[in-house]
Amino acid sequence: MSALIETHDLTLRFGDRTVLRDVDFAIRPGEIVTVVGPNGSGKSSLMRALIGGLKPAAGRVTRARGLRVGYVPQKLVLDRTLPMTVRRFLSLPRRVTDEAAREALARAGAAGTGQQQLATLSGGQFQRVLLARALLDRPQLLILDEATAGLDQPGAAAFYRLIEDVRHDTGCAVLMVSHDLHVVMSASDRVICLNGHVCCEGTPQVVSEAPVYRALFGEGTRGALALYRHHHDHHHHGDAQSHDHPQAERHAEQAEA
Amino acid sequence: MLDDFMVRAALAGMGAALAAAPLGCFVVWRRMAYFGDATAHAAILGVALALAFSISVFTGALAVALLMGLAVTMLSARDHAADTLLGVMAHSALAVGLVAASFLTNVRIDLMAYLFGDILAVSRADLAVIWGGAALVLCLVGWRWQAMLTATLNPELARAAGIDPRREQLILTLALAVVVAVAIKVVGALLITALLIIPAASARPFARTPETMALLAAGIGIAAALAGLGASVSFDTPAGPSIVAAAAAGFTLSTALGALRRG
Numbered sequence: 001m002s003a004l005i006e007t008h009d010l011t012l013r014f015g016d017r018t019v020l021r022d023v024d025f026a027i028r029p030g031e032i033v034t035v036v037g038p039n040g041s042g043k044s045s046l047m048r049a050l051i052g053g054l055k056p057a058a059g060r061v062t063r064a065r066g067l068r069v070g071y072v073p074q075k076l077v078l079d080r081t082l083p084m085t086v087r088r089f090l091s092l093p094r095r096v097t098d099e100a101a102r103e104a105l106a107r108a109g110a111a112g113t114g115q116q117q118l119a120t121l122s123g124g125q126f127q128r129v130l131l132a133r134a135l136l137d138r139p140q141l142l143i144l145d146e147a148t149a150g151l152d153q154p155g156a157a158a159f160y161r162l163i164e165d166v167r168h169d170t171g172c173a174v175l176m177v178s179h180d181l182h183v184v185m186s187a188s189d190r191v192i193c194l195n196g197h198v199c200c201e202g203t204p205q206v207v208s209e210a211p212v213y214r215a216l217f218g219e220g221t222r223g224a225l226a227l228y229r230h231h232h233d234h235h236h237h238g239d240a241q242s243h244d245h246p247q248a249e250r251h252a253e254q255a256e257a
Numbered sequence: 258m259l260d261d262f263m264v265r266a267a268l269a270g271m272g273a274a275l276a277a278a279p280l281g282c283f284v285v286w287r288r289m290a291y292f293g294d295a296t297a298h299a300a301i302l303g304v305a306l307a308l309a310f311s312i313s314v315f316t317g318a319l320a321v322a323l324l325m326g327l328a329v330t331m332l333s334a335r336d337h338a339a340d341t342l343l344g345v346m347a348h349s350a351l352a353v354g355l356v357a358a359s360f361l362t363n364v365r366i367d368l369m370a371y372l373f374g375d376i377l378a379v380s381r382a383d384l385a386v387i388w389g390g391a392a393l394v395l396c397l398v399g400w401r402w403q404a405m406l407t408a409t410l411n412p413e414l415a416r417a418a419g420i421d422p423r424r425e426q427l428i429l430t431l432a433l434a435v436v437v438a439v440a441i442k443v444v445g446a447l448l449i450t451a452l453l454i455i456p457a458a459s460a461r462p463f464a465r466t467p468e469t470m471a472l473l474a475a476g477i478g479i480a481a482a483l484a485g486l487g488a489s490v491s492f493d494t495p496a497g498p499s500i501v502a503a504a505a506a507g508f509t510l511s512t513a514l515g516a517l518r519r520g
Contacts, residue, residue, distance in 0.1 A: 053416035071417030076410065081457075082286045083464040084410075093407040093418050117465070143417070 003028050004067055004141045004173055005050055009059035012045050019045045021197050022059070029140065032167060032174045032187060036207075037194035038216055043177045044074065046194065047145045050175075067141065070134030070172070072127070074146040078119050086121070087114040090133050100136060107169075108132035109162055123150040127159055135166065142166070144176040160187050259381055263490070269379040269387050270482030270500060273443040273452065276391035276436050278475035279398045281453035282460075282467065283429055286409050290454055291343035292329055296430075297437045297449040298347050299325035301354030304371050304441070308364045309357075315386050319438035325350060326430035334423075351446075374445035374497030376486070383442055390439035397432045401425060406467055443482075444497040455504040456481065462515025477507050 003026035012020040020042035027033050037043050048054040049061055051071055078084065090101045105111050110128035113121065121129060127147055134142060144163070148156035164187050167174050176188075191207040193199040193216065200210040207213050259265055284293050300318040307317025329346055333339035358366055367375070379387075398405070408415040408422040415422050440449045456478035457470065464470035485500030492499075 048413065048416070051413065051417040052419075053413055069417055071414060073411050073413050076414070078410070079286055079288070081461055082409070083461065083466055083470055085465055088466045089410075091403075092410065093403045093415070093420060095403070145413075 002064065003062075004064050006062045007046075007049070007056075007059060008062070010046075010049060010056050010061060011058040012042065012049055012054060013057040014045075018057070019196065020049075020194075023194075023198055025192070025198075027141065027173050027175055029173055030167070030171050031189050032164075033176070033190045033192065034188040034204075035175070035177045035192045035194055036217075037199075041195045043194055044145055047143060047175075047177055051143065064140075068137050068139045070137060070139030070142045072130045072134050072142070072144045072147045074149060076126070076130065080119065084118045085114065086110070086116050086118060086129050089118055089129065090114075090136060092133075094137070096136055101132075104132040104135050105129070107135055107166070124155045124159070127151065128162070131159075131162070131166075135170075138170070139172050141173045141175065144174070144178075146177050148178065163187070259384070262377055262379075263486070265379045265381070265384055266376045266486055266496065267483060268384055269376055269443050270486055271479050272384070272387040272391045273436075273440040274456065274478030274482045275475055276394040276439055277449075277452045278456055278478050279402075279471040280394060280429075280432055280436055281455075281457035281474055281478075282471045283398075283405065283409065284433075284450075284453045285457045285461070286467075287429075290450055291340065291347055292326070292333075293433065293437075293450040293453050295329050295343055295347035295350055296322045296326045296433055297441075297446045298351035298354065300437050300441050300446050300449075301351060301371060302357055303354075303438075304446075305354055305357035305361060305366070308361055308366055314441075315438050318441055319434055322437040323431065323434035326434050327427075330426055330430055354446075370445070371441060372445045372447050373495055374441070374443050374448065374500075376443050376496045376500075377489075379442060387439050387442065390435050394432045394435050394439075397428060397435075401428050405429060444500055448497055448501045451501045451504065452478065455501065455508050459504070459508040459511040462511055462518070477511075478504065481507055 005025075005027055007023050007025040010020065010023040010025070011018065019040075023046065025046070035043050035046065045054060049056060051069060052061075086105070087098075087101055090096055090104065096104075101114065102111070105113060108128045108131040110125055110132055113125060113129060118126070118129070127150070130147070142163070148159050151159060163174055163176070166172065186204065188204055190202065191204050192201045193207055193210070193213050195212075195216060199212040199216065200207055202210075259268075284290060300322045303318040303321030304314050305317075306321065307314045310317075325346070329343060332342055332346075355368070358368055370378070404415070404420045405425045405428070407418060407420055408425040412422040415425070436453070437446070437449055440452055444452050456474040459477045460470045460473035464473055481504035482500050485503040486496060488494060488503065489496040489499040
């Protein structure tokens with residue numbers, strides 16, 4: 001299968017400072033890819049280059065023709081002077097029907113919020129509304145830039161389960177940048193560890209055992225990664241498509257963590 | 258009907274208020290009040306240059322306001338200390354404009370008319386310029402409304418949807434320069450920013466969507482223009498400042514009502 005977005009020898013600079021060099025990256029239909037890396041490692045810059053907001057200093061970014069991207073920004077600072085209902089927000093920049101808006105909100109777990117002001121939503125609701133907006137165009141690729149930065153751990157975990165459900169139902173590829181290593185990695189097909197360049201790349205298990213990854217993130221994540229292995233061991237034997245775990249089992253796993 | 262100077266003044270005030278309303282909303286949402294000041298103050302320099310070279314005052318004010326808008330846009334994109342920079346540009350533009358005007362020894366220039374407006378002396382030709390400019394601004398803003406709103410909310414969100422935020426910023430700058438050139442006759446260069454932001458800010462407590470805010474701002478702006486003109490005739494006060502004072506009274510009232518509704 002050909003890639004939705006590909007970069008070839010991508011180098012990004014801000015002024016004299018090189019934030020990212022020689023990145024070869026590709027994401028294929030239906031994949032969940034996570035980019036991890038310390039602050040200032042160029043994660044967000046990579047996202048910006050992929051959506052066309054940052055011009056490569058060298059190398060190139062190639063998108064599949066007519067690619068539909070749904071983008072969930074890191075955070076959306078809403079100026080208090082700007083009145084905006086959830087329903088109105090969903091119609092930006094393309095106006096959508098009430099039915100499409102209702103469906104997207106329901107899909108993202110934010111049903112019934114249409115008439116609320118964006119500014120009055122809780123952090124978790126806000127992220128779900130951003131996700132609903134991103135889903136409206138039936139994206140082939142969903143890009144989430146630190147989408148759970150403002151959420152607590154259970155909130156973040158719930159949000160990632162939602163993302164997995166969306167992928168399962170729509171078949172869209174998902175590209176995420178995250179700090180929530182253990183939560184986010186368990187849901188990924190592939191992890192890319194970034195620190196100015198691609199340090200290592202592979203299945204979550206391969207990356208978590210790579211010495212460069214350990215050097216960047218320390219040994220502190222071991223427990224969570226043990227949990228991760230346990231998590232994946234049992235459903236990789238069966239239906240690889242299914243990421244659905246019985247609710248009770250999920251709780252047990254969290255308790256272990 | 259247009260023979261009556263009060264009718265012409267009322268039409269001029271309504272045209273300027275109408276053009277200023279949607280743009281004023283963007284000025285408020287994007288926190289561009291200083292940007293509006295810099296653009297408006299630069300227009301004084303444009304007026305002085307226009308008189309020196311015997312071209313139309315509207316053209317001179319529009320050209321210099323546009324240049325200032327572009328300069329400020331470029332500089333503030335590069336430097337994040339935009340607040341100080343804008344303050345420097347806004348007040349320097351005014352000072353340089355006033356100095357330039359003082360060199361015009363062979364042209365009689367009524368500076369007060371350009372600083373505070375001269376709406377009671379609006380001619381039929383001025384009216385045509387004001388309403389033509391207002392129509393242009395409304396078309397521009399209407400055409401780019403969805404894209405500009407998206408870019409205002411979040412530049413990356415706009416990028417991902419194929420909108421170039423810099424392009425929207427440029428269109429906004431252009432529209433702002435037109436409003437400045439149109440409104441200089443109505444409220445004067447010093448009070449144009451007031452005509453932009455006060456009606457928009459007054460509309461905020463009662464608006465649930467960006468569109469209702471812009472419509473309410475237009476209504477409030479037009480009411481302020483008419484009330485200010487009326488007061489100016491009744492009490493023999495200067496017309497431009499009276500219009501802004503009426504808008505300020507509206508703002509006070511709306512803020513109080515908004516607080517009551519919430520409380």
